[in-house]
Amino acid sequence: ALAQKGETVKIAWIDPLTGLMGPVGQNQVNSFRFFAEKLGGAGNPAGVKFEVVPFDNKLSPAESLTALKAAIDQGIRYVTQGNGSGAAAALIDAVNKHNERNPGKEVLYLNHSAVDPDLTNSKCSYWHFRMDADTSMKMEALTTFMKDQKDVQKVYLLNQNYAHGHQVAKYAKEIMARKRPDVQFVGEDLHPLAQVRDFAPYIAKIKASGADTVITGNWGSDLSLMLKAANEAGLTAKFFTYYTGVTGTPTALGSQGDGRVFQVSYNHYHLPGQMEKWRDEFQKKFDADFYTGSVIHIYTALGEAMAKAKSTDPVKVAAALEGLKFKSFNGDVEMRKSDHQMQQTLFITRWQKADAKYSYSPEKTGYTLVPVAQYEPYVASTPTSCQMKRPS
Amino acid sequence: MSTPSEFHFKPWNVGRWVIWGGFALVLLLAPTLWTSGFALTMLSQMGVAIIICLSYNMLLGQGGMLSFGHAVYAGLGAYLAIHTLNRVGAGTLGLPVSLVPLVGGLGGLAFAALLGYVSTKKAGTTFAMITMGVGELVWSMSLMLPEFFGGEGGVSSNRVVGQPVLGITFGPQVQLYYLIAVYCFVCTALMYAFTRTPLGRMLNAVRDNPERVEFIGYSTQRIRYIAFMIAGFFAGIGGGLGALNFEIVTAEVVGAHRSGAYLLFVFLGGATFFFGPILGAILMVIALVLLSELTTAWLLYLGLVFLFMVMYAPGGLASLIMMNLRVAAFGKLRRLWTAYLGLFGTGAAALVGIGAMVEMVYHRQLNAALGPDLRYLGATLNTESVNTWVGAVFVMLVGVGLFELTRREFARQWGDTQGEIEKEIKRREAL
Amino acid sequence: MLEIDNLHAYYGKSHVLHGVSLRIEPGEIVALLGRNGSGRSTTVKTVMGLVDGHGSVRWKGEELLGRKAYEIAHRGIGYVPENRDIFPKLTVHQNLMLGQKVSGKSGRWSFDDMYGMFPRLKERQHTEAGVLSGGEQQMLTLCRTLMGDPDLIMIDEPTEGLAPKIVELVGEYLRELQRRGISVLLVEQKLTIALEVSQRCLLMGHGRIVFEGTPAELKANAYIRKEWLEV
Amino acid sequence: MSTATPAASAAPFAVELDNVHKSFGKTQIIRGAQLQVRQGERVAIIGPNGAGKSTLFNLISGRLVPTSGQIRLFGERIEGKAPYEINRKGLARSFQVSNLFPKLSVFENIRCAVLWSLGYRYAFWKFLSDLKDANDRTDQLLHQLHLDKRRDVLAMNLTYAEQRALEIGLTIAGGSQVVLLDEPTAGMSRGETTRFIQLIREVTEGRTLLTVEHDMGVVFGLADRIAVLVYGEVIAFDTPEAVRANPRVQEAYLGSVLAQGH
Amino acid sequence: MTERPGAVDQLIINLLNGFSSGLLLFMLSSGLTLIFSMMGVLNFAHASFYMVGAYIGYALTGVVGFWPALVLAPLVVGALGALFERGALRRVHKFGHVPELLITFGLSYVLLEVVQLIWGRTSVPFTPPTQLQGSAFTLVQSSVEGMRLVWGQAPAEMCQNTASVLLSCSRFPMTRVFMMGVALLMLVALWALLTRTRIGLVIQAALTHPEMAEALGHNVPRVLMLVFGSGCALAGLAGVIGGITFITEPSMAAVVGSIIFVVVVVGGIGSLAGAFVGSILVGLLQTLPLTVDGSLATLLNQLFGAGIGPSTPGWPLLRITLAQAAPILPYLLLVLILIFRPKGLLGTREG
Ligand SMILES: Nc1ncnc2c1ncn2[C@@H]1O[C@H](COP(=O)(O)OP(=O)(O)OP(=O)(O)O)[C@@H](O)[C@H]1O
Ligand SMILES: Nc1ncnc2c1ncn2[C@@H]1O[C@H](COP(=O)(O)OP(=O)(O)OP(=O)(O)O)[C@@H](O)[C@H]1O
């Protein structure tokens, strides 16, 4: 008999539905709707229903703020976003201001995929909670994996010229230097985001540098065009990526990079039990792949926290979320109190032909990502410089 | 340029007082009609857009300069404004927040003086292409110079700084709205005044026949250049206000899309009349902010609206309005209103039908999984059942059919009235 | 072979031609005279299908009203506009080429005929027509239309801006046309050559034909001249 | 027929052409033209089509730059200067094909042309409506041109004759001392022409006038002296009677038409 | 020998890449310049027709196979273009250039949405036919024998470094060779069309005095429709080839959107040769600089040992490497050309 039982919690989803990341956003909003049913009502200890209200921010920070205003007008107190760390930063800033200027009307921002470490370090906020693992954590896992790969000798960094890409390059160099001093960075490039039609010149450059490994945060066509060009030019290096799974990439990838493309993520297609059922159900329902696992984190965390706080009031819920520990699809997770960065298990997966054991094939490409390594939260955990300002 | 002389409008010109008074009143009362925070931001954005679109029309409508890079000046103005605001916040600069937009204006002016010098050397297509190039340059620069442009995340700030002047902190949106409203009114007045000055008129002359201008003592290049700088100044003010409004400035503000939007909507509003861009600006905010909240098909609608507006109302909304005003002035509007009623009625029907189909198509593609039902204008459409489709098609066809009929009738009546008006005018001239 | 009957024409809503009727026989030169704004150019344009009119324009028995300009041209009517309308970006020679309806076919006329008639054009044949002098442009339009080998040619104020000597040349040119069996509708307002070359004179006023007769009759009729030509 | 006024014959030179050449590509159009026009004189330039009359005007008015030679306005060299600079020094021209501001009203057209001379330049801090002098001058000009009835009509809606009148108006509005008119009466009926010559006489009263014409009536009605340009050279420059008598002119230009008519 | 293998062959490969991407640009800009110069229309939907071409090519390939599709797709796109000209563009022609430009603007929106409605919002698997898969040739660079060219794909052992010799192979894909071939054919065909036929003249005449051109017996409307149609068809052809060479997705239009205008203007409006030169120039400009990691700072430091470092004023600018600056170079070129040679490189007239 909880106070808030049966109450409906509205979550404003502020992400792109049009433009470059439209497809990614579409997939994610579907994920949110799907799990609102699964984890709403009886699905969570608090017994609250969840309702997702999508707003198209066209990947623009400014538009995100307008959307936020609209959401707040509709009395929505919970906001989620993930595509584009720029928009994320803007939202954190706006939420801070709003909560400061409108006491009693506080809003919580639950970040599902924006992975810029700054968001939980220099820019960290009491009202922001990140359920994805940030670039540095993923890089930790990636490098730990590469540590034992002796054939990784010469690394080339090729990234999109925007926050996410910059971060990947930055942390690759930092962490690698620590774990594999012998590895040598033979080159680095930043290319305009989704502007490059022809990656051949970059590939030629990589070949010339004699690199055997490429680390990239690229996604979508930027990733597939890159691999396509690599194949054509006969570049046989390994690719370590962040977003091989996001909508559109598998199709574009196809047979290219069979066995040579690795992805780091906090989930993968072949998680056992409940996850498999959901994966297939989602696939059937939307004819798409479920890859934004953080959605499950978000609902579960909210349920737990609301139960604990016996209320849906963001202020109380925020307090309850801090340091919250619970069990999720990738094992025990913790919302670290010091910076509101979720601590969780990470996986390394490899792109290869789907087989009996790993049968699920994203976008029916006949290929899949198979887990090749798994790292406990502590492995990938990175320190934070966050000085959290908590409302007194 | 704000010499007081521009403010003594002809005292005896009642009409003008009414119009400007009305404009001020609208700006004043708008927030009491639309009170929600969202509405307020929309209104604020409209105010900003009005300034920028009017400034753009100085080039397009008055100077015949087709610029593909106007966002550059609004945007750079915005950046300078936000950096200034941060300075103020850091206490390294003592400037009341209400004056920050002026810094943006000066910024716009400065960059217009710099980049405009090369752009305005030429006119016509050459000018258009240069502005496009300059625009792309600045845009790509914005990604290469995160120090100034803040990279993808942009530069954010806090407008609640310094000690409040008579209780105004600009924290609450409504306070900022009124700041924007004041700027909007003053800038509009100034830009209108500009059209009444020697330079303003010569600008029209340059648009119509640059060659002859050279033979009555003026340097066309100089005229274009000065006009370009003035436009840059107002654009910058607009940008500065935008910066205050969002408290963040990201690279998109200098992007080609923005520039494109200014061009498109100024034209849609009507570049041939001074007030056209005002309508355009309002439409722009509605289309880009509101429409995308209402439907996923907004881009399609936008595209279609442009196709048809350009085809059937190349003068933009403003010219439509003015044509009807003319009819009214000759006291013949009463005769047309039945035709109009029919036009709107049938047109609405057609649109409802078309809209329903578009929405259903999109629903099937994007949200089929959420079940077949789609909320549309209060009704619930089942995108699976044949009946709904037949229904929609039926509504559309009937609508279109009737519309075509009424349109013909309307066209006839319209033609007649115009004819009579022509005669009337000829008669009056004859006297 | 051209019969115009009760022709009305409008610009937008302003009624310019009020029932013009006239006929042109094969091989004759007819002068259409009148003051500014009397509607001569409009008459010609309407025949050419550049202004839509009501009434009837029959050409060799076929109705022309409602036809497109290029269809009319292909039926053998040539038109020389009053404001020259040469193609400025093309060379003189190319302008003449465009006179031909079908590449290389100019029937009765060859480039040399043209250059022979106006040597000045031969000198300039490779310059952009846009930079030609006023008079040269006038010569060019005349020739360009001829290259289309029309049976009837309607010429709107050909002597305008021409040096007296060239004016005489144009007179020559018109007689040459006649010799080759081409009928001419000559729109003029100065009597200069009209009276010399034409067989019949039509006088237009306020969109109507107000006088028809031989040059001699017109010369004789001082009243009509005062009323409809001079001020 | 007016003859050279004694006043003019003594007056200093307004426009001087000294061995001016102009060629386009390899074709020479102006071949060492010599001409000296005194202040207050009315000079008509005649010559066969393509002789270079308009080109000559283009050179003097700064639309074209001479290949070689000197052009002086009130003794000051102006060749190669921009049109607006030359105009500011007191020389204005009209065009063979009307060259107006089609989308501006007749009034606006003229007012644009008076602005610079009244020193308003690029002012954007003054209201046009407050510029009493400019508006009065404009109205007075409209009256002179008999266009005051059409004051608020857009230039593009004027009839041909009216457009020609406005063309002249734009030329003289700036109050320039030297006025160049290129075939001002082209395309007008006899009647209008006579009226128009009268008009030109009025508005260019006391100024230096150069005009190109093919209509001998106009030429003899308007000019004190006539310059004959043939193949880019001035072959004769004298009083109408003398020119008319000159056999070279007869042969090069007038032909026999002169015998009949006028 | 000390020199690392792969210097020369890399250079050659880079040049080839530059040329091939330049030639693709030419396929696009040729159509654009055709429409631009002859109708005076800035066709902002041109890149969209390129995208449509790719998608239609993809769809047809499924039905009739690639090679027929390669022919049919451009025709379909051309027909669409002609239809648009007839139905919409023609109406606004009399309103002047800005409306013409804006209506194509609107069209580009509509085309994008329609394509996404039909084929979805992500890329489609449009793969080259077997004949065009794999490499055309391989450059084998050996530290001993130097460089040689092997047709097709060089066997792996040829590329394996051995104890004594360092080897490196760079392959050049078939699709690109094909692309270059078609582009050159296109150049010849167009050149013939424009210089060997009168149609070019008629169009230019219609630009200034359409009425007169009609009065001389030319069916101007039909000609204009043809021109616009063929322009779009060219874009369509480029689309099919670009589609298999790169990737077929909605954003493929936006990527080339404004660069093709640079090409047309730099080369010189209305000049086919200009479009060609411009394309190659821009193509090289987009690719070659990518291989240079030097920045102004490094340059100055190396030349005069100017101790430029993060502390130096203007460091953010000096720091940018040529590789990073590559995307803006074409626009820089555009602006400079327009200021110093508004006609464009081989252009005949301004704007
Ligand atoms: N495009 C037009 N729009 C409106 N009215 C026009 C147009 N063209 C001519 N008119 C009017 O139609 C009437 C007849 O014009 P038209 O050109 O036929 O006269 P015209 O006899 O050729 O005289 P001229 O050629 O010497 O000016 C005139 O009153 C003129 O003002
Ligand atoms: N820009 C130019 N390029 C080449 N030739 C030119 C140019 N401008 C004028 N011409 C040539 O110069 C010659 C003189 O032209 P101009 O217009 O001065 O003759 P005009 O004396 O005015 O004749 P008209 O009395 O027929 O107007 C003409 O043959 C013309 O073709």
Ligand SMILES: CC(C)C[C@H](N)C(=O)O
């Ligand atoms: C969803 C991802 C493709 C986007 C990525 N998280 C970013 O920060 O841009």
Ligand SMILES: [Mg+2]
């Ligand atoms: Mg006429």
Ligand SMILES: [Mg+2]
């Ligand atoms: Mg001349």
